[in-house]
Amino acid sequence: MAVATTGWFFLRTLSAEDGSDGCPGPPRALRGASALGRGRPARIGVVAILAAVLTLLAGGNAAAGNPRETPVVRAVRKASPAVVNISTEIVSRESPFVGLNPFFEEFFRDFFGELPETARRARSLGSGVIIRPDGTILTNEHVIANATRITVTRVNGETYEAELVGADGQTDLAVLRVKAEGKLPYLEMGTSGDLMIGETVIAIGNPFGLSHTVTTGVVSAVNRTIRGDNDRVYTDFIQTDASINPGNSGGPLLNILGELVGINTAIYQKAQGIGFAIPIDKARRIVESLLTYGTVHRAWLGIHVQDLNPDLARYFGVKKGVVITRVFEDSPAAQAGLERGDVIVAMGGRPVEDRETFFQRLAGYTAGNRIRLRVLRRGKEEEHTVATREIPDEYVEYLAKEWLGLEVTPNSRALARKYGLFTDRGMVIVRVTPRSAAARAGIEPGDVLRQVNDQRVDSASSFREAVLAASQRETVVLVVQRGRVAYYVTLTP
Numbered sequence: 001m002a003v004a005t006t007g008w009f010f011l012r013t014l015s016a017e018d019g020s021d022g023c024p025g026p027p028r029a030l031r032g033a034s035a036l037g038r039g040r041p042a043r044i045g046v047v048a049i050l051a052a053v054l055t056l057l058a059g060g061n062a063a064a065g066n067p068r069e070t071p072v073v074r075a076v077r078k079a080s081p082a083v084v085n086i087s088t089e090i091v092s093r094e095s096p097f098v099g100l101n102p103f104f105e106e107f108f109r110d111f112f113g114e115l116p117e118t119a120r121r122a123r124s125l126g127s128g129v130i131i132r133p134d135g136t137i138l139t140n141e142h143v144i145a146n147a148t149r150i151t152v153t154r155v156n157g158e159t160y161e162a163e164l165v166g167a168d169g170q171t172d173l174a175v176l177r178v179k180a181e182g183k184l185p186y187l188e189m190g191t192s193g194d195l196m197i198g199e200t201v202i203a204i205g206n207p208f209g210l211s212h213t214v215t216t217g218v219v220s221a222v223n224r225t226i227r228g229d230n231d232r233v234y235t236d237f238i239q240t241d242a243s244i245n246p247g248n249s250g251g252p253l254l255n256i257l258g259e260l261v262g263i264n265t266a267i268y269q270k271a272q273g274i275g276f277a278i279p280i281d282k283a284r285r286i287v288e289s290l291l292t293y294g295t296v297h298r299a300w301l302g303i304h305v306q307d308l309n310p311d312l313a314r315y316f317g318v319k320k321g322v323v324i325t326r327v328f329e330d331s332p333a334a335q336a337g338l339e340r341g342d343v344i345v346a347m348g349g350r351p352v353e354d355r356e357t358f359f360q361r362l363a364g365y366t367a368g369n370r371i372r373l374r375v376l377r378r379g380k381e382e383e384h385t386v387a388t389r390e391i392p393d394e395y396v397e398y399l400a401k402e403w404l405g406l407e408v409t410p411n412s413r414a415l416a417r418k419y420g421l422f423t424d425r426g427m428v429i430v431r432v433t434p435r436s437a438a439a440r441a442g443i444e445p446g447d448v449l450r451q452v453n454d455q456r457v458d459s460a461s462s463f464r465e466a467v468l469a470a471s472q473r474e475t476v477v478l479v480v481q482r483g484r485v486a487y488y489v490t491l492t493p
Contacts, residue, residue, distance in 0.1 A: 217242030302331020405436020
């Protein structure tokens with residue numbers, strides 16, 4: 001019936017062109033033999049068009065296939081072979097002092113020797129997505145944190161032992177690799193820069209150990225800043241109402257075309273009906289650094305910034321942002337034309353509200369990236385592009401010496417004997433800068449620095465990492481040992 005109706009439509013169209021009066025009923029060209037004879041070319045055209053219409057309709061029905069096969073079904077079919085289940089085993093050894101600060105466990109061991117320990121095994125589940133045919137897998141850092149064994153299972157049941165290529169806690173991303181015969185199905189990283197509020201997205205993962213569970217929703221918001229259950233602040237997240245539960249973490253967030261636009265993460269367990277994902281554009285920069293170096297080479301701008309207090313906000317005429325208090329000579333910021341007193345109000349096109357969001361946004365970039373900064377200078381907005389570099393060692397020395405007021409050297413048995421120390425761990429403080437934050441707190445040469453915030457410092461490299469992490473905070477908490485006594489010291493540099 002539909003075909004006949006369509007054919008009649010085309011007949012009427014042709015007859016109108018051939019002088020039809022437009023009245024209902026058969027066209028004039030079909031009303032008599034003489035008319036048919038005179039309109040032979042038109043009749044041939046009508047037959048040809050009818051045949052084409054029938055062919056198109058038949059082809060359309062074949063192409064449509066099963067009407068239940070929606071774009072979501074096709075996107076899931078495309079991506080599913082690249083989604084994997086990640087199972088980790090964590091073996092930890094507990095001492096009688098379990099539950100105490102790790103420093104105090106070491107402190108007691110210094111005096112009483114090795115303590116009897118018991119092994120404790122724990123397992124956790126998560127998801128991941130293969131992003132290269134050589135078995136490179138992208139997942140969340142918290143999925144594999146502290147794991148002693150990582151097992152990856154594909155949807156077809158094949159299981160592999162995975163090795164950790166690199167992980168970054170600040171962005172909650174990790175890269176694994178498995179060895180398999182031949183190339184594995186993979187999902188190329190797409191783009192998240194053109195996501196539209198309200199567009200359909202699909203999450204695939206293994207919530208609660210249930211293999212390959214699919215949930216759908218829409219993009220609720222982009223550029224979200226949230227505080228995770230670990231009290232760490234995360235920025236630039238995609239917010240969706242697609243269910244993301246424990247076990248979904250590390251799995252892909254897809255658009256309706258089956259393209260990888262985000263990495264799901266369940267870092268906010270209190271949320272009901274709210275899911276978050278790391279934008280793939282941000283993940284790509286971190287992945288490249290992890291694959292190249294095994295760690296993230298942080299972007300260095302070469303500036304110090306501080307929050308806007310009410311007086312500064314009134315002075316600069318802006319409510320949110322951070323003010324540059326120092327620009328290091330020959331630094332990326334200096335070469336880009338930034339000056340002391342500039343107020344940074346946006347990074348990469350996204351607003352900067354305070355120091356916390358400034359450093360979180362900066363954590364999404366690596367050395368070698370170019371970052372667009374919008375600054376307010378003498379009442380006018382300007383845009384500067386900074387070509388970032390890796391953090392130089394002398395910058396860390398400056399932070400320790402001028403910002404905290406400490407010069408340290410790695411402890412050793414020889415130093416412990418020489419200075420009569422009661423431990424050979426940590427970093428020995430050899431000098432305290434006068435009138436510095438450390439000097440005001442009463443720290444003295446000969447004290448042993450054991451911990452900076454939540455990071456133990458037993459080597460020059462661990463001290464370097466801890467100082468760099470501490471430089472992003474307003475206050476720094478140290479654990480210092482003097483003689484047999486250890487105490488906490490809070491510095492506000």
